[in-house]
Amino acid sequence: MTLLIALLCGIVAVPGVSFLLLGLAWLLGWEPPEKTVTRLTALCYGIVTTLALALALGMAVTGQHRVVAELGSWFVVHDYRFPLRLLADSVSLPFQLLGAILVGVVGRFSGSYIHRDPGFFRFFLLLHLFGFGILLLFSAATFDVVIGGWELVGLTSVMLIAFFQHRDEPVKNALRAFATYRTCDIGLLVGVVLLHGQTGSAGFEALSQVHAGEATLLGLLFLMAAMGKGAQVPFSGWLPRAMEGPTPSTAIFYGALSVHAGAYLLLRAQPLLQESRVAAGIVVAVGLATALHGTLAGRAAADTKTGLAHASLTQLGLVFAELGMGWTTLALWHIVGHAAVRTLEFLRAPSMLHDYHHVHAAAGGTLSKSGEHYEKLLPESVRHWFYRLALDRGHLDTIVERFLIGPVLRLATGLQRSGGKKTENPHE
């Protein structure tokens, strides 16, 4: 094993091991003190950041564009094998670095922010699991491995939305996010298996062997998965609900990393979008619709975090549109820049509100209103119509409930009644 491969493996292994150690210690009855947890987190992500930087430096010095770690087969059945292969290249390396640095920063911030919260340890345990999941996702060389990281990221996201579990609302919102994730993940699961069936491999390089007709189907399946994680229209409803989670996790998940996982998937699926104009066109359309929705709904957002969530949606929509157009380099830098800025904004949000109140009071409550610019060009009746649309977040939740959740629940209730069992709908 060369040094670069060892560095690449270390990026994934370190957070995985720290999660397992913390989890095992807790199961055996020992809950480490806060200081130990924060120090371990700082150490862990300090190491991961160093490893990622060393890997980038090593690749630059040796002139290698790709480092592939072949770790054998995870399991083998007959002629099917699940390859464990990690990759560092010009696409994954910026994401690995971004992931390592931002998880570390958020870990440091959370040490103070969640200090003495009863869920302190739970938060950090989930943060480590998330760190492992997202770095596995960004370091994967095959879509099989991507699924592993992808689902771990989704699960930790849901668990952190429900972090303040003593209230019912965060739990209900977490359930909504989970349902959206799982529904959209069907696209990834089926897409990967179909890709394997058609090319005999689920490696990223297999995408170049896919023919035009199949590329459309696969591209749309991957888009479905990306729409779930990336909160694209019509699956955007869960993102404002996810703001129920603690601010640091909101920053790392919905400002920085988790929410960009969908865009990362489409970056990897570029050969499909280049092969299929239909799929690429739909990606652009979905992205633009999301950008419009985000900017409109964000204007009627009543709190800072929800406003930031919609601002994220707008940028994500633009990133999707760029990916659909094939502007991958622009999309990559857009993601990196957006993730960094949005993390800062989310982390600043609670203290900014505090500062604003101070300034507001100091100015005698006469701070000027902002945000009314282009809207004034529209007739008032149209503005009212847009306002209602924005206030109800584009009616997206209503549409999804009426046309997706409602029919499924009605079918289930009907089947239950036809089986002679009369119960009320637990989702009511």
Add this chain to the structure above:
Amino acid sequence: MNDPLRFPWLSASLAVLVIAALLTWRTTETRTARRVAVVGLLAALLPLLLAYTDVLRVGEYHPEPWNSGFRLDALSAPPLSLLVALALGVCLAAPRRMVSPRWLTGILLITATTQMAYATESPVILALGWGGSLVPFLVPGFFAEALPRFSKATLLASTVCLVVGMVLTKIAPTLAFVSFLAAIFLRKGLWPVHGSIVAAYEKGPLLPFALLVNGHLGGFLVTHQVIPALPEPARQLLPVLGLIALITSAYTALLALVERKPRRLLAFLAISQASFILTGLTSHSTEGIAGALIHWQVVAVSTTVLAIIIAGLEARVGEGLDLRRFYGLGVAAPRLAVFFVVSGLALVGLPLTLGFCAEDLLLHGTLETHELIGIFLPIVTALNAVSLLRFFASLFLGRPGIEAQGLADVLPRERVVLTAALLFLVVGGIFPSTFVRLPARAAEHLTQFITPARAPELR
């Protein structure tokens, strides 16, 4: 080294179980009976594990010495050892108020008879084991009083169908096949008779019934009797069974979405996920069959863990839990919550657990042979995952109710069992090769019977 099973491990294990059953039958004090049962099950597990390592080392098909009629192979070794381990877990972790000497005898009887069915070469003993495992549910004195009549009738009918199938195997293979299908249908509670299993979970003895169901003798009948003995009808008609299993899994997944009683929801999830075993076994692909065999283990462990936790919660807070509200029990019992959510999510293919490997193989296998059927699998799994998280959220999250006050977290004896189960699922997920090797070998063996190109030479 090429002489496995030099000692009659299977006979020894079975003998230990029978002796333990007799001892608990004669014991009047519950604590002593529990100790006897636990020691007996441990003593029965040890020879099985030794036999398991023999099979792992050498492989295919190994009769015991002195032709006892028992043998262990790649197919039966994992579920057999697992069943005894699960019975041990159930005996250890069962709430005190649920356990009695007769209850423990019943558990030991289910284990011994199911083991007999797994290990035998003889169809007659298989039928005896199949029927014998139902005795504690049909004969008064064990758990028969609690089991609904519909469930009893269904289980009894499955035994009759099995016997008829065995009689007809040589005379009328197609009729025998249909009869076997009926036996599997009734035992596993496939749609539209799934109600018998759900009623038994709801009103019957939860832990013994979960153990009976997790013997998965229906799936075992497919792999050990139906496919090898009747390859021609199997090739033609097994997809019908797969289709019914798929309908069952989708139907029960939908019902689970709107269920409000914990026991019934557990039953729907168990039936839905267990139906994938049949879907995989009938997929005609090595990956699908291997996935089904691994999923078999995951379903057995995960649903037993969920049953243990629900039984424990019922003992702590009462049986009237209603999933339309939140109980917030996780505040008082965080470890129970973790065991619940990890085991539950392993059932629906959580990465880093053995369930992920099973789901991956099942998906590859079914999509490879029947694309449309294969697409249903992730949809149904997604529905089950949502139901499972709702189940978890309702019990352990939300504003803590009065039930959470003074609630005890996991007890030491529960912790041992639940940690072992969790380790099985997680270690199996991180290092799956060891757990996949035997099912993969068994799957290759089974595929030979139902692949047209290979079938004539086998005949």
